[in-house]
Amino acid sequence: MPSVALIILNWNGYHDTAPCFESLRKSRGVNFEIYLVDNGSANKEAARLEKEFCDLPLRVIALPENLGFAAGNNRGLEIALKAKAKYFLLLNNDTIIPTDFLKKMVTAMEADPTLGVLGAVNLYEADRKRIWYTGGYLNRSTADFTDPRHNTTYIPSDRIEPTDDVAGSSLMITRTALEQVGLLDERFFNNFEESDLCLRVRDAGYRIACHMGAFIYHKVSAATGSTGPAKIDINEYFFHRNKVLFLRKHWSFFAGAPVLAWHSIMSLRRYRYARSRGNRAAPLILWGLRDGFKQNYWKGSLPAIIEWRKSFPQQPVKA
Template identity: 35%
Template sequence: MSIGFINIKILLLLSMENKKNFFILIVNWNGYDDTVECLNSLNNLSAEEFQTIVVDNGSSVDSYLLLKKNFPNIKIFRSETNLGFSGGNNLGIKLALQNKADYILLLNNDTVVEPNFISQLLRVFELDENTGIASPKINYYDSPDIVWSAGGRISKIRGSGFALGNIKSDSISEEIKEVSFVSGCCMLIKKEVFDKVGFLDDDFFLYLEDTDFCIRVRDAGFKIFVANKSVIYHKVSKSTIKLEKPVSLYYTTRNRLLLVRKHFKAYLPVTFIYIALTMSLKSLYWIFVGKRNNGKAVFHAIKDFLRNKKGKIDEKTYGKL
């Protein structure tokens, strides 16, 4: 056997050892058309091989069957009930980890991607070994030159993450920027993060679970970066447009309080007063414009927080907000 052949064999073995298992996870909830457009955009990726998992999160049976029929080469799993953003993603994350995933990309179904967006995200992990999450610059689908979210900071008093957005996409000069918060719309996460931090918190069900996760990731010693050369486009709010606005108000109000109590307990009295006052003023406005259900949702959210109720709203108790 020649020396040259031995060297080639060694290089092949090293290449196989360094190959990473890469999974893309998409949660679908009655969003068949959006999910199809998202999956089709992934066909153009100029990145290393990946596997796609779609979790159908309690959609109508027709939506699920159409996905199964039209995408036979994609792993599609179904939950009989809506597990929320956190629960649906957790189901997919566990499936990916069972299949030896090294990296898992959480991607909203109402997005489309640029062909090089994954390769730009992976560069971040190569540049800093302490990277836990890398996120792209997320622009508006309908206004592709305007940024919706490019990472940001977390306000302890207001109990929420605030992202840089509503600016021209080309006005951001930094190629890579460390941040304390990125949107769950798109997160590339390495396996070690889940080993150390765990999964998304089901207590939130919908909204703020990404903020909570970012806090825990940074507390565990990992870094979070936005790669501004990685770009995707988001149909903002389309994934939750099926929920009436009062439902969104319920979850955001309650979960902001949950977040502060969980991570910044010393700020809770100030946060509670801030939210109670601002929402009371908004409720007066909602009464004036005939949107009483918005105020009702906020009232139930604060009451449920005080009663330590978490997870999915109990529609049997409150009716459909």
Template identity: 30%
Template sequence: MNDTAVVIVNWNGKPMLKNCLDSLRAQTFKNFEVFLVDNGSIDGSAEFVEKEYPEVHLIKLKKNTGFAGGTNAGIRKALENQKIKYLVTINNDTKADKFFLQKLVEVAEKNPSAGAVAPKMKYFYQENLVDSVGILIHRDGGGVSRGNKQMDSGQYDQQEEIFGVCAGAALYRRSALEEVMENGEIFDEIFFAYYEDLDLAWRLRLAGWKAISCPQATIKHIHSATAISYSPFKAFQVNRNRFFVILKNYPFRFMLYALAITPMRYLRLINSIRIKQGPSHKLKEKAGIFSPFIIVLKGWVSVIWNLKAMLRKRKIIQKNKKVSNKEINQWFEKYSATIEEMIYK
């Protein structure tokens, strides 16, 4: 009986699919199905999967609906099978260790209060570097990968409660996802890409679900293989979606504080450009000196355009909140990212 579904979203990622799908074929855990959503690729990805991996459930979309829309399409198809208990999302530019699924499912089975489980993600070409073991948060609405770019010296080798998981590789409990679903969407499709997993992590935590790390489940990740690192697209999405996270999920006093300290965030970003350090500097080098400022302005316009929809979702999320503001404040203290991690890394 297959009780686990693996959902992969692909957009013109044919060169990466063999590593990803071969690693799933090699899993010690066998009770799973694979759903690959092709987001309107024009590089022959869909034809390659049909020919070489007939066991994969292929879902062809006519256009690129982003990570959020693509993953939702795969999850909807997977959930047609009522026996599915767990949804595992992995990026198309990953290669899973053979015990990956086995370890994730074992931890989920032993921790029924966990709505999500995070593996240890490592960089594909630098296996001694951590990519992510969950998500860290900040009071300004931001989020970063826990442990990102740190040397892997065993500091994350203990299973422990974390704030949330990075959807680049994660296990989600079906019942948890169904509880926080928004109009049939697991990931908010207005986000399109980036921070959609942070938004989902917030919704799960506010609904009372926990998240746990499972460092014994390992997976290698190329990182930003489809969306180029430090691209204007990625910068726009992250800047805009940070506001969406605040507007939807932060209780009123936390929301006011996050908006109040946003100018400080921008000053730090400007400083990172001045001292030539961090993603904003690299974006400026790639796209021009005015690109960060243009991206911020475009983000504000998009936030205003989508404000009504965000506030409508906020009303439902806050109404169904099962945790106290005191507990939320404790999350910020326990799972907080540093300014170094947020701005300069």
């Protein structure tokens, strides 16, 4: 069975990462190596994880600061590519994997060389029979990805379901596809980078799909956060900004102009709704839209936003 390189990001998340590693201890059927990218954690927890899980094939890559999802994963991928793994799995640290998960994913990839990216069914960790995400279908009129199985009851099957994107929390990509299309676009920082990668892989002639029989448990709230009325968190900034970049990359000027106008209108509607609900973080939506048009990418206005959000102590910042 070919080997897999697992890229796992950690940012002040020991209590999420440790259970993930515990589940990896039980994984069977596939040779794998873990590349733990510590995204500038403040409490030396990467060293703690390395010590506690010394029995795992674990390599720690310590970064001086939080570089975001795209750049953090890229630092891991750059090192992993120097080894001999045939497949690379981006795996969120706030996930739990079943014993046979890696074997199912690799077996499916080996059976179909046209697959470039294969995703897994993401189930809510708190409700293990309910689907959070399988894969999205792209509406090119709105640039929205819709998963018709979201929040439905999970019924396992052996189907390899074609999709337009998969969740970055459990994204497996072949070495050949990755070497052909390149790494994640670091301008996104967080949000849309996996969708962008999937479209680039598809444009290179590979298929994108979700393995409906391979699932993980995902602590979704730990990754997204929630900040009161209308659930505005700091990821809203990246969503509204990065959708502009996503459109500029994958639509022509004339085809993208009405879609960009629609995105702007919907962003303004969401802003007005959030304000009407008393959400003081609503300006993040406009902040993101503005930076998208200004092409202020990567961290963008994140440092300024974090300083601004310090006035909301009851609403923790999630980056």
